[in-house]
Each structure stands twice: as structure tokens, then as C-alpha cells.
Amino acid sequence: MSVKQTAGKDILGKFAPKFAQLNDDVLFGEIWSREDKLSLRDRSLVTVVALLSQGMIDSSFKYHLTSAKNNGIKKNEIAEIIMHAAFYVGWPKAWAAFYMAKEIWNEENSEIDERQKHENSMIFPIGEDNIAYEKYFSGKSYLAPLSMEQVGIFNVTFEPGCRNNWHIHHAKQGGGQILICVSGRGYYQEKGKEAVLMLPGDVINIPIGVKHWHGAAKDSWFSHLAVEVPGEETGNEWCEPVTDEEYNSVDK
Numbered sequence: 696m697s698v699k700q701t702a703g704k705d706i707l708g709k710f711a712p713k714f715a716q717l718n719d720d721v722l723f724g725e726i727w728s729r730e731d732k733l734s735l736r737d738r739s740l741v742t743v744v745a746l747l748s749q750g751m752i753d754s755s756f757k758y759h760l761t762s763a764k765n766n767g768i769k770k771n772e773i774a775e776i777i778m779h780a781a782f783y784v785g786w787p788k789a790w791a792a793f794y795m796a797k798e799i800w801n802e803e804n805s806e807i808d809e810r811q812k813h814e815n816s817m818i819f820p821i822g823e824d825n826i827a828y829e830k831y832f833s834g835k836s837y838l839a840p841l842s843m844e845q846v847g848i849f850n851v852t853f854e855p856g857c858r859n860n861w862h863i864h865h866a867k868q869g870g871g872q873i874l875i876c877v878s879g880r881g882y883y884q885e886k887g888k889e890a891v892l893m894l895p896g897d898v899i900n901i902p903i904g905v906k907h908w909h910g911a912a913k914d915s916w917f918s919h920l921a922v923e924v925p926g927e928e929t930g931n932e933w934c935e936p937v938t939d940e941e942y943n944s945v946d947k
Contacts, residue, residue: 739763748784770800813916817878847923858910861934869926881917890945
């Protein structure tokens with residue numbers, strides 16, 4: 696696969712057209728595209744260390760750090776790479792590289808910070824990764840059992856944009872579910888009806904036999920208590936995922 700690059704033409708196309716052509720078509724179009732010889736990840740690693748050794752902590756270095764992240768080098772790996780190189784290329788160069796790398800890999804920290812901020816906004820724990828039901832969710836969710844006696848109560852948390860599949864609660868008698876929003880912003884929708892915006896304090900009563908879904912808004916974490924209404928021969932029927940088109944029509 697050819698790596699597409701136009702920076703040469705965009706910046707130097709008129710001043711140094713041949714150099715621009717070699718940069719875009721040869722360096723990136725041919726050398727970087729030889730993935731059968733060396734992966735993009737490994738080429739990023741080599742390039743970052745080569746630039747670091749020369750002390751080139753500039754826009755080109757920032758570009759290649761960003762490419763390294765996009766090519767699969769993790770935060771802990773870039774930290775180890777720069778630390779190892781520091782003993783060979785110089786401590787001050789490594790310090791400068793760390794400042795730039797910290798900024799680029801900071802998105803991962805911001806995701807953790809947003810999760811912690813959301814958890815701090817409610818009195819219930821966010822719980823663990825919802826592994827048992829993850830195949831029924833589009834996106835990542837978390838589950839915290841609060842009560843397993845008398846009435847089942849669970850705190851369910853959705854990352855922004857996450858929603859569960861269409862599903863139906865069944866019971867011979869009684870049954871159904873109650874949702875109580877405790878933090879964030881999300882939606883509940885029954886098949887064939889308009890979606891309902893859910894904010895903290897909102898309560899939704901879901902009867903048996905109704906096809907529905909619920910989940911977070913695109914730009915907000917969302918947590919609700921799921922209260923399992925006692926009944927006889929209760930069960931849950933999971934259906935198809937909520938399509939992007941269906942979801943986008945709700946959260947515009």
C-alpha cells in the first residue's frame with residue numbers, strides 16, 4: 696500500500712519542485728510503502744530515533760511522533776524508546792522529545808481523565824468492563840452490580856457514542872425493566888417511536904414485549920441504573936445492533 700504524502704508539493708512545490716517530488720513520491724510513495732520489507736511501525740521507530748539523535752525536535756519530529764502513534768507505537772513504548780536513546784544521543788535531546796511526546800500521547804490520558812471525571816459525578820461505582828455483554832453493545836460499556844438480592848439493580852455506564860442492541864424483555868408474568876439516569880446524557884428509544892433524551896433523575900419504565908435500545912450521546916458519558924422488575928420466567932431477547940443511520944438520526 697502506498698503512503699500518500701503531499702507536504703512537499705504543498706510547501707515547496709513552487710520553490711523546489713524536484714525536492715518536493717522526491718519527498719512525496721520517492722521517500723513516502725516508495726520507501727515508506729515497502730511494508731513487505733519493514734512495517735510502518737518499525738519505520739516510524741527508526742525515523743523517530745534518527746531525528747532525535749540529530750536533535751531535530753521540530754515540526755518534522757512532531758509529525759513523525761504522530762505517525763508513530765498512528766502506526767501502533769503505544770505510550771509506554773515511546774517512553775521506553777526515548778529513554779533508551781537518551782543514553783546514546785544525549786539527555787537534553789531526550790527531555791525535549793519527552794515534552795513533545797507527552798503532548799501527542801496525552802489523548803489516552805484525557806480518556807482516562809474523562810472516565811474518572813464521570814465516575815466522580817455520581818455516587819455509584821462505574822464498575823468493570825462489561826465483558827459478559829459486550830457482543831450486544833456498539834462501543835464500550837461498564838457494569839457495576841449494586842444489588843443481587845430481592846431486586847437486581849445494576850449501574851450501567853456507556854462511553855460516548857456507545858449503545859446497546861435492540862432488545863426485548865420477556866416474562867410470563869411481571870417483569871420488565873426500569874432505567875434511572877444517574878449521570879451524563881443518553882437516549883432511550885422504542886421501535887417506531889421518537890427517542891427520549893435521558894438526563895440525571897429521568898426515569899423510564901420499560902414493559903415486557905417492547906423492542907428498544909438505550910445508550911450514550913455522542914459527546915457524553917452516560918450512566919443509568921437498570922432495575923430488573925421481578926417476574927415469572929423472565930428473559931431478555933437480544934436483537935440486531937442499532938445502525939449508525941438509526942443512531943445518527945437520534946443524536947444529530
